[in-house]
Amino acid sequence: MSILAQATTAAEAALTAADQKSISAAGYAGLAYGLATLGPGIGIGYLVGQSVQAMARQPEAAGMVRTTMFLGIAFTEALALIGFVVFILLKFV
Amino acid sequence: MTSPTHVEGEAPESMIARDMVKKAAIIGPILIIAFGFIWGVHGALSTAYGLAIVVANFVLAAAMLTWAGRISAGFVMGAALFGYLIRLSLIFLAIWLVRSASWVELVPLGITIVVTHLGLLFWEMKRVSLSIAYPGLKPTSASKESTSK
Numbered sequence: 427m428s429i430l431a432q433a434t435t436a437a438e439a440a441l442t443a444a445d446q447k448s449i450s451a452a453g454y455a456g457l458a459y460g461l462a463t464l465g466p467g468i469g470i471g472y473l474v475g476q477s478v479q480a481m482a483r484q485p486e487a488a489g490m491v492r493t494t495m496f497l498g499i500a501f502t503e504a505l506a507l508i509g510f511v512v513f514i515l516l517k518f519v
Numbered sequence: 520m521t522s523p524t525h526v527e528g529e530a531p532e533s534m535i536a537r538d539m540v541k542k543a544a545i546i547g548p549i550l551i552i553a554f555g556f557i558w559g560v561h562g563a564l565s566t567a568y569g570l571a572i573v574v575a576n577f578v579l580a581a582a583m584l585t586w587a588g589r590i591s592a593g594f595v596m597g598a599a600l601f602g603y604l605i606r607l608s609l610i611f612l613a614i615w616l617v618r619s620a621s622w623v624e625l626v627p628l629g630i631t632i633v634v635t636h637l638g639l640l641f642w643e644m645k646r647v648s649l650s651i652a653y654p655g656l657k658p659t660s661a662s663k664e665s666t667s668k
Contacts, residue, residue, distance in 0.1 A: 463607060467600070474599040478592045493531040493647055496584060499599055500577065500640050506607055507636055511629035518618055519625050 455516040462509020469502040530588060536581030538646070539639050543574050546638065554627045562627040569631030572613055573639070576606055 477495040481488045547570050555563030580602060587598030610632075617623050 467603065470599055470603050471596075474596050478596055481592055489531050490651060492584070492588065493535065493651075495599075496532045496535055496581065497640065497644055497647060499580065499584075499603070500636070501644075503580075503603060503606075504633070504636050504640065506603075507610070508633055510607070510610065511633050514614060514618075514625060515629055 452517055455513045458516075459509050459513035462512070463506045466502045466506040469505075470499055473498045473502060530581075530585040532581035532584045532588075535643060535647070536577050539577050539643055540574055542639055542642055543570060543635065546635070550631060550635065554631065558624050558627045561622050561624045564622045565624045565628040566631045568617070568623070569628045570635055572610055573632055573635045576610060576636075577639070579606055579609075 474495060477491050477498075480491045484491075547567070550570065551563050551566045554566040558565070583598045583602040584595060587594040614628070618625070
């Protein structure tokens with residue numbers, strides 16, 4: 427009887443450990459996603475700030491600046507997207 | 520007083536976004552068929568969904584920047600930063616809503632988002648850098664008018 431009780435307690439303890447592990451993994455995946463969006467956020471802010479300054483200095487080049495700014499934003503955003511995809515794959519697959 | 524972001528004619532972001540949609544229409548079927556072979560029908564559907572997310576992201580970004588550019592340079596800054604947050608949230612929501620649907624395969628969906636986003640950008644960057652380096656090679660409305668006469 428006591429052996430059965432011990433086995434049940436051990437199984438419960440193992441299940442709880444697995445649950446805790448998955449919860450902490452989800453937490454770390456979320457933290458990684460948050461960190462992955464931080465860098466691109468700073469990058470986009472710097473990029474757009476410099477582009478606006480360039481447009482103010484040379485309004486005749488605004489078309490070219492806006493073109494390269496748009497591509498720059500999209501490239502910087504790719505980093506956040508990669509972080510997001512890694513988060514999704516870690517959390518759900 | 521004119522805004523320094525004011526550009527004569529069509530906004531460059533809209534042109535880039537339209538060009539990217541055309542390019543996505545070219546590579547989309549190839550990617551869907553290729554991933555369909557690897558992951559089956561669900562993989563093909565997930566690839567199509569991922570492709571739609573990427574294209575919608577580009578179009579939304581272009582629309583927001585074009586709209587902000589018509590107002591002021593400071594607004595471009597706000598639209599770029601808040602647009603980044605809004606679009607990331609929308610992508611998150613778009614995937615979160617379908618994550619447990621029967622037709623969704625997360626691996627091809629994730630690969631499609633990253634590969635298509637970067638692939639379309641590099642393709643577009645090649646065209647843009649060529650047109651900036653050699654503007655004479657780019658057909659303009661003036662040259663079109665002279666040929667039509």
